[in-house]
Amino acid sequence: MIDLALRVRGIRKQYPKVLAVAGVDLEVRRGEVFGLLGPNGAGKTTTLEMIEGLTPADAGEIEILGLDWKHHGREIRSLIGVQLQSTSLFNKITPREALDLYGAYYPTRRSAQELLELVQLTDKADAYHTTLSGGQQQRLALALALVNDPELVFLDEPTTGLDPQARRSLWGVVRGMKAEGRTVILTTHYMEEAEALCDRLAIMDHGVILSEGSPTELIAQLGLPSIVELTFEGPAPDSVSFSAHLGLPVDARGERWEIPTADPKSALPAILGAAETCAVPFCQIHVRRATLEDVFLHRTGRSLRE
Amino acid sequence: MLLWRQFTMEWKLYLRDRGATFWTFAFPVIMLLGFGFIFRGGTGPATTLVWITRTAAAPSDQALEQALAQTPVKVLRLSPEEASARWAKGETAAQLESAPNGHHLRVNSYLMAQGQTAAQIVQQANLVAQAKAQGLNPELIPVSLESPGGRVAPNYAAFLLPGLLGLNLLSIGLFSVGMVNVAYREKGKFRRLGVTPLPKWIFLLGQVLQRLTVSLVQSIILLATGRFALGIHNQGSYPEFFLVVIIGTGAFMAMGFALSSLANTVEGYGAISNLVFFPMMLLSGVYFTLDAAPVWIQKAVMALPLSPYIKALRGIFNDGAHLSNYLPGLGLVLIWGILCFGIAVKRFRWT
Numbered sequence: 001m002i003d004l005a006l007r008v009r010g011i012r013k014q015y016p017k018v019l020a021v022a023g024v025d026l027e028v029r030r031g032e033v034f035g036l037l038g039p040n041g042a043g044k045t046t047t048l049e050m051i052e053g054l055t056p057a058d059a060g061e062i063e064i065l066g067l068d069w070k071h072h073g074r075e076i077r078s079l080i081g082v083q084l085q086s087t088s089l090f091n092k093i094t095p096r097e098a099l100d101l102y103g104a105y106y107p108t109r110r111s112a113q114e115l116l117e118l119v120q121l122t123d124k125a126d127a128y129h130t131t132l133s134g135g136q137q138q139r140l141a142l143a144l145a146l147v148n149d150p151e152l153v154f155l156d157e158p159t160t161g162l163d164p165q166a167r168r169s170l171w172g173v174v175r176g177m178k179a180e181g182r183t184v185i186l187t188t189h190y191m192e193e194a195e196a197l198c199d200r201l202a203i204m205d206h207g208v209i210l211s212e213g214s215p216t217e218l219i220a221q222l223g224l225p226s227i228v229e230l231t232f233e234g235p236a237p238d239s240v241s242f243s244a245h246l247g248l249p250v251d252a253r254g255e256r257w258e259i260p261t262a263d264p265k266s267a268l269p270a271i272l273g274a275a276e277t278c279a280v281p282f283c284q285i286h287v288r289r290a291t292l293e294d295v296f297l298h299r300t301g302r303s304l305r306e
Numbered sequence: 307m308l309l310w311r312q313f314t315m316e317w318k319l320y321l322r323d324r325g326a327t328f329w330t331f332a333f334p335v336i337m338l339l340g341f342g343f344i345f346r347g348g349t350g351p352a353t354t355l356v357w358i359t360r361t362a363a364a365p366s367d368q369a370l371e372q373a374l375a376q377t378p379v380k381v382l383r384l385s386p387e388e389a390s391a392r393w394a395k396g397e398t399a400a401q402l403e404s405a406p407n408g409h410h411l412r413v414n415s416y417l418m419a420q421g422q423t424a425a426q427i428v429q430q431a432n433l434v435a436q437a438k439a440q441g442l443n444p445e446l447i448p449v450s451l452e453s454p455g456g457r458v459a460p461n462y463a464a465f466l467l468p469g470l471l472g473l474n475l476l477s478i479g480l481f482s483v484g485m486v487n488v489a490y491r492e493k494g495k496f497r498r499l500g501v502t503p504l505p506k507w508i509f510l511l512g513q514v515l516q517r518l519t520v521s522l523v524q525s526i527i528l529l530a531t532g533r534f535a536l537g538i539h540n541q542g543s544y545p546e547f548f549l550v551v552i553i554g555t556g557a558f559m560a561m562g563f564a565l566s567s568l569a570n571t572v573e574g575y576g577a578i579s580n581l582v583f584f585p586m587m588l589l590s591g592v593y594f595t596l597d598a599a600p601v602w603i604q605k606a607v608m609a610l611p612l613s614p615y616i617k618a619l620r621g622i623f624n625d626g627a628h629l630s631n632y633l634p635g636l637g638l639v640l641i642w643g644i645l646c647f648g649i650a651v652k653r654f655r656w657t
């Protein structure tokens with residue numbers, strides 16, 4: 001039997017006007033880093049907050065570290081660490097005080113000093129929360145999520161608003177947790193981050209999970225491992241007649257066309273031929289490997305940061 | 307212990323909000339000093355009578371003037387033009403006009419209570435003047451201002467102090483506790499706590515205890531101000547007085563928490579709390595007695611916590627009565643407090 005950190009069956013959440021989560025199943029193994037991807041409004045935060053016990057689910061089952069909310073609410077809360085998408089603390093509390101206070105709520109805890117060093121906030125340790133910058137508040141929220149030395153951590157967009165160095169250091173924290181055998185569930189809008197950190201990913205949109213697997217599996221599932229890109233000077237022209245001539249779908253994206261293909265060797269001459277015939281004024285052509293971003297675009301039909 | 311941590315942290319954060327802290331303590335003191343100086347004379351509020359002067363004064367005017375000097379009415383002599391200007395502005399409660407064929411009184415319907423009091427006093431003074439003119443010497447029934455417990459207060463503000471304190475604590479409970487909690491919940495300040503194992507009752511009790519100590523400090527400041535600035539003394543025992551303060555404040559805070567669980571927004575809370583606050587304040591017997599109200603209203607009002615609370619505060623403070631006289635009323639307040647706290651814990655939401 002596989003040791004599951006999280007097992008979710010058919011959770012749903014209906015808000016007055018939107019079905020935010022329309023039946024989600026998830027299984028996350030212990031020691032895994034699991035990523036939840038999806039465009040804005042896909043239902044990621046709602047899904048996480050139902051699992052964290054903050055938002056009541058309308059239906060479905062949730063089992064965390066073998067425990068269920070109904071009977072083991074306090075134990076679950078003691079074992080998990082949570083970074084909410086936005087963490088609002090009392091205005092005049094300082095990071096050190098917040099870590100000490102929240103730490104006191106748990107049976108096991110890490111020292112405030114150690115956590116402040118971990119998220120590089122020692123020089124702001126005694127400043128009021130309201131005077132911290134957005135990224136510093138975000139780092140404090142991460143430290144708070146780790147204050148109880150949790151078995152399972154939920155990080156909702158942990159790197160949004162962080163500078164590149166702070167982002168790398170968060171990656172280090174996540175990898176460190178994984179090395180210690182802990183489980184991390186995170187959401188992100190950065191594909192390179194998902195690719196770098198996550199063992200497995202789920203892509204969701206409109207409240208449902210569209211596909212799931214390791215980054216390489218997801219790319220392979222797409223069945224189109226290569227992308228031919230034609231770049232233009234200025235906005236890309238209309239691709240309809242070119243696409244008809246070529247007999248392959250073409251995605252116009254800003255200043256380029258993207259043509260996914262399973263076989264770039266034979267596609268390339270055909271593309272060049274069609275471009276010649278249709279007098280396409282492209283300035284560059286190149287072939288690249290499909291990435292998670294392509295998987296995302298195909299599954300959701302939307303760009304991630306739209 | 308967790309409750310202690312929660313309590314001390316609440317205090318720390320509270321003191322850091324200097325503006326709010328200052329006003330919490332300064333406001334009741336300013337109110338008390340204001341009333342204390344206005345009513346320094348010892349009696350309650352006096353009313354002013356506008357008397358329109360005529361050029362040729364009749365002898366009966368002089369007699370009336372002498373008689374009025376014996377009453378608490380303050381006479382303001384004005385020319386007909388000045389008087390009609392003042393009347394038009396709505397500042398005159400009662401106005402006396404003397405014509406050769408007699409006097410005429412006008413009472414402002416907007417200031418009915420004051421105007422009628424003034425009018426009655428004028429009528430009485432006029433009867434005295436007439437009696438004297440006929441050679442009689444009318445005798446007035448002596449009146450003294452006393453508290454129900456029989457002690458004479460040196461200052462009208464002494465009667466106000468316990469009521470002021472009681473209402474102030476009620477408004478802390480309903481507005482500063484309940485409203486602040488709804489505002490914080492609306493802003494998502496409790497969400498992060500909702501994913502920790504912190505029990506709701508500890509969070510709530512920590513807040514109640516902190517606000518309770520705030521109100522104790524507030525009462526001490528108010529009592530000290532009354533004593534040293536206005537010479538108002540507590541006639542009863544201090545421990546008993548503070549015990550009543552604690553019971554009442556705790557109950558009203560619990561009520562604030564319970565009400566805050568009914569509202570999702572600050573605006574909604576404003577409506578709900580006014581719906582509770584105004585009837586309770588008006589029906590509590592703090593401003594007028596309810597002898598004229600239907601019996602069922604009087605019975606229902608007996609079950610409200612504000613009136614027994616204020617009665618106990620006044621009884622101890624103004625009359626030096628013992629706590630034991632107020633036990634049933636205070637028991638009622640305590641029951642309200644416990645019920646409300648139960649509802650608050652049960653219905654409390656982090657989000």
Ligand SMILES: Nc1ncnc2c1ncn2[C@@H]1O[C@H](COP(=O)(O)OP(=O)(O)OP(=O)(O)O)[C@@H](O)[C@H]1O
Pocket residue numbers: 015016017018019020038039040041042043044045046047085
């Ligand atoms: N409290 C709420 N009341 C009503 N609708 C809500 C509420 N919270 C979320 N929604 C709606 O539910 C849907 C899913 O929202 P959710 O926050 O889960 O998206 P998300 O995937 O986390 O998006 P993002 O990437 O922007 O964080 C959205 O359409 C949102 O408008």
Ligand SMILES: [Mg+2]
Pocket residue numbers: 044045046085156
């Ligand atoms: Mg979100």
